[in-house]
Each structure stands twice: as C-alpha cells, then as structure tokens.
Amino acid sequence: MALHPLPLSVSVAGMLRRLIVAALLAAPAPVVAQALTPAETAKIDTIVADTLRDTGVPSASIAVVRDGRIVLAKAYGKQSETATAADPKALYQIASISKQFTAAAVLLLADEGKLRLDDPVSQYVAGVTDGDRITIRQLLSHTSGLRDYWPQDYSFKAMATPVTPREIVRRWGSDKLDFAPGTQWQYSNTGYVVAGMIVEKVAGEPLLAFLQKRIFQPLGIRAIDQDKAVGPGFPQGYKRYALGPVRVETPAASGWLYAAGELAMSAQDLAKWDVARIDRSLLPAADWQAQETEVKLADGSGTGYGLGVDVGTRDGRPIVEHGGEAVGFLSENIVFPKDRAAVVVLTNAWFADAQSRIANGITKVILPQPASAIPGDAEALANARTVFDQLRTGTLDRKLLTEDANYYFTQSAQADYRTSLSPLGAPTGFVQVGRAKLRGGFVYRGFRVTYPGRTLSIATFALPGIGQPFEQFLVSPAQ
16 A cells, blocks of 8 residues: 655654554553562561561661562661661672672673683683683682682681782682682682682773673662771671670771672662663673573582572572671572562671571562462461470370370470470461471471570471371471
8 A cells, every 4th residue: 555645744753752652552561560568568577577586686678679670678677886767778788799790790891802701710810729720600600619718607817907809819819729620619709809800900990990880880779899888877787696695796807808799789779780680681681691500510510500699499480599798797689580579688797597587588478489289287387386385384285196196295205395495485486497298198397486596496297187186296406
C-alpha cells in the first residue's frame, strides 16, 4: 500500500510523540516489582530485632531487592557510642565483599585489551613467589597458592602499624607457596593485594579512583576507603570476649585491607550493585558471567568460587554470595539472579553470626520457600516446643513420646534435663533447622533453641504423620 505524505502542518515531533504513545499502549504492561507487604516488613523487623537481642550485636543495616529493585533499606540498633539513631545511609565496612569490585576492575581492563586473565603475575608485579606460574585468574579465584596474610579472626600485632601493599607482598607474597598454582582452593587475601597492584599498574591510577570512575559514580554509589570510615559520623566496630561485655573495637592501622576488602558503603548502595548484577547492566554481560562461573582446579574438581564471589545453589536456586570480615564488622551479601532478588546485611560487630541469621531469615520472607515433601512441620515445631518446656520444668507428658522414648527418659534422665535446662529459663528463639527427612521408618527434624549467649540443638525422630509422638528427643549444646 502506498504511503501518502503528511501535510506540512503535521510536525515530525508530533508524529513521533503519537507513535511512541501508540507503541506503549500496544506493548504488554511491564511487570511491576512486588513491594514488601506490611506483614513482611514486620517479619523482617522481628528477625533483625530478635537476632540483635540474642547475639548482642549492636546494630544492623539491611537492604532488600525484590523483582530487580530495592524495596527496603533500613538500619537498626546502636551504630556508635555517639549516634542518636540508626541511619540506613551510614557507611559500614564491607570488607571482603569488596573482592568482587577488584575482580570487576580486572575484567574491565581485560575488556580493553590491557591485560589477560591468564597472564602471569610476574608480568606486572615483581617479587611474588613463582609469579611466572601464577595467573591473574588464579589470584581472583583463590587458587594461586599464595599464603593468606590474615587468616585470623582477630587483629594481630602487626595490624597496629600502617602497611603498604608492597610490604604485604614482601612479607607474605614472597613466602613459599602453600600448594602448586591451580591444584587447590584456599582463601588468600594476599592474592587480592597482588591483583589490586596489577589494576593500579595497568590503569595508571589508584584502585579506588578507577572503581569510582568506572563503577561507583555510574551507579550512584557512595563508597570510600574503609580506613577513612572511622570517627564521628561512622559506625563503630565492636568486639566481645567469649560471653563477656560488648566493647568498642580498636580499628586496624591503615592499609591492611586494600584490594582484599578496602571499601565502606551503605547497605542500600551495595544493593545497587546487586541490581546491576541482576540486570546485567554497567558491565558487559560476559564479565558478569565470568565472575559467576565456577573456577575448576587442575584435576577438574570444583571450587564453589568464581572471580571474587562464591557461587552455588540454595534450595535449588542459583546464588552469588560473599561475606566480609573487617576489624569490628561482619557482613553478608546474597544475590539470587534467577529470582531477581538480593539481601544485604551489614553489622558492626565481629562476633556471633547475626549477619547470616538475618540474611537467611529475610530470604525466607521474600522468596517462596520449597514445600517440604513431608507434611507436619508446624505441628512438629509446636510439639517440640511443648516437650522442651516440659523437660526444663520437670512436667513431662509421656503421651507425647513413643514407648522407646519413654524408656529413654528415665527418672535420672528427666532430672538431668530439668536441672541443666531450668536455669536457662524460656528461650528467645525456637525454630526448625533444615527440612524433614525420612530415616528408619521415622521422620527426622532438627530444631535450634537460642538464648542470649547460648544455642542448643534438638534432634528428633517422630512417627510418620501429623502431630505424631516423638521416638527421639535429644538436646545438646551447639554453636
């Protein structure tokens, strides 16, 4: 069909506007991200509050991504001795979560042809043991064999003195390798220090300056050197000796985390990076894929690690994850790429497992959980709590137990349960751990019981069916 020219009075701009509107009306409606419901937000608030109370960790800052957008950013608790309220924009030290940014910098330089992942380290940094046999890829995947300079979960003596990347390499990077490159996996902060030095040499500028220009500014992320995230206006790190009082931690001297964990940012800003990962934006899609592809060892076995991130599955879902530990800080970042979801949890203490508990709890709120193949979890949880309370108060109802379990709970056993559990009082948390499993004609379920400063585990067997009596009910200490 012939096209008739438009009258000159019809502007091209007007025509374009009408065409755009028509196209938008004809296109299918975009999927709108599902915001958190008030009930879901309340559940998250409870998870965080209960965990902070149970562990003694002073504060947590969280961000939640659902359907590819940030739907919650919130802070809880005491961020410092002087803070009057928890600020979700406060910059926490994210420590080793920084490694994925160092790896991204390397990938961007590789895109430009300025280096190759399989180049030998000696081509860029001198003084590294067997640097002609170690590749950049092996640095980023913890398969280099370089000895880790900070395996301790405390600040060792040398960390009270400032250090440079070159000094770290001179002391630890020139030591004998722990294994031949590519033959084993072993976490190595030293390897990332070397990787940061390579970025700076090839890019011709400091690592953080490169990241600011290529990643943080385009994504609207405020990130600073964690050595500078100290003092008024920043969260303080906290420590605890065993079950003693929670005390302010002394920060390490400058330079110790560098490319292995030098960044401080808010949970919300870290979530912006997670959204970019989900959307495959900012970096070329091939770079995201390279980060998330498991690196294999020389014998073909897997490592569970890509380039700066742990990779694997959880409840059948692919995950990209990494935690972080700085002096006085612990953090967790989990991305579920296929589900277009992510959870960020930053805490200002380096004791207990608050960051993992909170992250796992939030995950269960925002993602549909796999249904148990064995029904009766809710009833079993209620019955387990009842039996536990009866044991700690010495009021055991034997109808809740099978013949064998009644045989086990002699008067002596009951007395020991009562005298050891009664002083603990009522628990602050009581949850099922993992999924129900079949074994020996019974259904196995595990439970975790939490108190401030103490955790117990319960291993149970019950007859198949809903609300059936327990064949086994064993309580023991747990981490």
